[in-house]
Amino acid sequence: MKHLLLLSMTVLFLMSSCKGEQKSKTDNKDVTPEYAEAQSETADQVKFPIYDYEGLKPLLYKDDGKTYVINFWATWCKPCIVELPYFEQVYAEQKDNNVEVVLVSLDMPSMWKSKLEPFVEKKGLKSKVVILDDPKQNDWIPKIAEDWGGGIPATLIYSKNKRSFYPQGFTYEELNKEISKFIN
Numbered sequence: 001m002k003h004l005l006l007l008s009m010t011v012l013f014l015m016s017s018c019k020g021e022q023k024s025k026t027d028n029k030d031v032t033p034e035y036a037e038a039q040s041e042t043a044d045q046v047k048f049p050i051y052d053y054e055g056l057k058p059l060l061y062k063d064d065g066k067t068y069v070i071n072f073w074a075t076w077c078k079p080c081i082v083e084l085p086y087f088e089q090v091y092a093e094q095k096d097n098n099v100e101v102v103l104v105s106l107d108m109p110s111m112w113k114s115k116l117e118p119f120v121e122k123k124g125l126k127s128k129v130v131i132l133d134d135p136k137q138n139d140w141i142p143k144i145a146e147d148w149g150g151g152i153p154a155t156l157i158y159s160k161n162k163r164s165f166y167p168q169g170f171t172y173e174e175l176n177k178e179i180s181k182f183i184n
Contacts (some may be wrong), residue, residue, distance in 0.1 A: 046112045048105070048120075052130045053140035055142065059102055060128070063160050066098040067182040069175075072132075072155040074106045075115045078167040080169055084123070086172040090179060091127045097183050101127035106152060109133060120125040126151075 020127035041129045052061075062068060071087055075082035084103070091101040103125065107116045112131065120129055134140055141150045148154060156176075159182045166178065 046131065048112075048129050048131050050133050051136040053132070053143065055134070056104065056130065056132055057143075058135075060156065060158075065160065066100050066158065067094075067179065068160040069099060069101045070104060070158075071101065072104045072152050072154045072156075074105060074152060075111060075119045076107070077152050083153055083169045083171075083175075084125070086170055086175050087127060088123075088125060088163045090175055094179060094183070099179060099183060103127050103129045105129060107131065134157060144155055159183075173181060 007116070012149055013090070028042075043047075049055075059068070060070060065182070069087065071080075073084065087101050087103065091099065116129075116131070135151055141148055144156060145167070148165060148167050151167060153169045155168075155170065157164050157178055162182055163183075164178070170178070
């Protein structure tokens, strides 16, 4: 709960300082007209898909024979940045084993163009990058994992018959060990 409260307070602070830089994705009655109007200006220029939770949800429940590694991260999160190369390495090594890595950025809208895009380009990330932009964290965080407090890095790994959530960072060895439980 401590992490959820901290994440919520951080998001609310950053959202208020970034007012007018996000894209409305739902008919959310909590979104002010100014917020929704200005959101489209930034989101239309971003290179990555932007989802609210309902838009992201299909990526969390695919049943196509692949193993999915969904990592929640942000460019401002040092432990996230430390582990990102491991996700890239695993993706490169395991893509022939039907492993798909999806990097879900929780960066604030003001960071999408200035931080996220340059970071992904500089690091040459090959995994799929998407943005989760949904201010209702208290609603969507427990839908991803009941016991998740909202802290990042955090990773969901799932396949047709198995699903596990890890509210932690990984070393390369730890990540490989967990993924092997899904593909063996």
